[in-house]
Amino acid sequence: METMPPLKDQDMPFLSEVEYNSTPFDRQTNAGPPGTGKTVTAATVVYHIVKQTKGRVLACAPSNIAADNLAEKIARTGLKVVRVSAQRRDLKESTVPSIELQNQIQGRDPILDQLIKKKEKSGWLQEQDYKLMNKIKFGLEIEILNKADVICCTCSTAACKTISMLKPMDHQQFQCVLIDESTQAMEPETIIPIMKGAQKVVLIGDHKQLGPTIMSRKADGFGLSKSLFERLVEAGHEYFQLEEQYRMHPAISSFPRKVFYEGLLQDGITHGQ
Numbered sequence: 001m002e003t004m005p006p007l008k009d010q011d012m013p014f015l016s017e018v019e020y021n022s023t024p025f026d027r028q029t030n031a032g033p034p035g036t037g038k039t040v041t042a043a044t045v046v047y048h049i050v051k052q053t054k055g056r057v058l059a060c061a062p063s064n065i066a067a068d069n070l071a072e073k074i075a076r077t078g079l080k081v082v083r084v085s086a087q088r089r090d091l092k093e094s095t096v097p098s099i100e101l102q103n104q105i106q107g108r109d110p111i112l113d114q115l116i117k118k119k120e121k122s123g124w125l126q127e128q129d130y131k132l133m134n135k136i137k138f139g140l141e142i143e144i145l146n147k148a149d150v151i152c153c154t155c156s157t158a159a160c161k162t163i164s165m166l167k168p169m170d171h172q173q174f175q176c177v178l179i180d181e182s183t184q185a186m187e188p189e190t191i192i193p194i195m196k197g198a199q200k201v202v203l204i205g206d207h208k209q210l211g212p213t214i215m216s217r218k219a220d221g222f223g224l225s226k227s228l229f230e231r232l233v234e235a236g237h238e239y240f241q242l243e244e245q246y247r248m249h250p251a252i253s254s255f256p257r258k259v260f261y262e263g264l265l266q267d268g269i270t271h272g273q
């Protein structure tokens, strides 16, 4: 387990709000160029919110890769994280198989294990067996998710039945909904986890990197290429900017520093590192 540094109020203004619970609903945005530690910061924020409030957090990202990455970093804090992937996803692609919900339900109920094996072997199940398998699965999924500190999934999977059926804590499903890489999500996609209901919404991303991928010109015309994050920034919503990057060699970071970030991007690593 990694120890998480305490975040100071001046560094993370939204944490003091969580602590004092001053607003019934609020949103905070956190921006930063690549490699400045946005996802590490997201994990730290989630850790402190869970420790302070004893509440549950829904941590999302628009893609499976980003959701795995976020889940992995939060799990390193020692919190109980469950990664919920869509049923159709091939879990061999997951970089966090040990915390995948579909893997965690296995080995807990001999009848379920038998039915899963049977389905894998023959490719199908009789209707009665299929219904029984889903009933046992659903019960176990709910049981595991109700014990989790953090549920991690893509924005669209946040709409799944299992997450919707969770027992509310203090009259709400989540203490906080956090969305990493939110500048790459379409606005309606971002709304899915937010609609689950939370005391606090934290959006993380970089509105100077690529926005959401929109193939349809018509959809583009309706404004879907603009993320909720970008729209909030344009509307004058304040955001917290990380400026020190730890991934690129200074020779590489000099170009984006000059062209995209008005000289504000600093290097947290030196030429020799």
Ligand SMILES: Nc1ncnc2c1ncn2[C@@H]1O[C@H](COP(=O)(O)OP(=O)(O)OP(=O)(O)O)[C@@H](O)[C@H]1O
Binding pocket: 032, 033, 034, 035, 036, 037, 038, 039, 040, 041, 206, 246, 247, 268
């Ligand atoms: N405060 C820090 N001190 C040293 N290294 C750090 C710090 N914060 C993050 N890092 C390291 O920098 C790298 C990038 O961190 P992270 O993935 O959180 O960045 P990011 O801003 O989310 O990047 P991206 O824009 O690609 O999503 C990681 O290897 C991480 O361990």
Ligand SMILES: [Mg+2]
Binding pocket: 038, 039, 040, 180
């Ligand atoms: Mg990141």
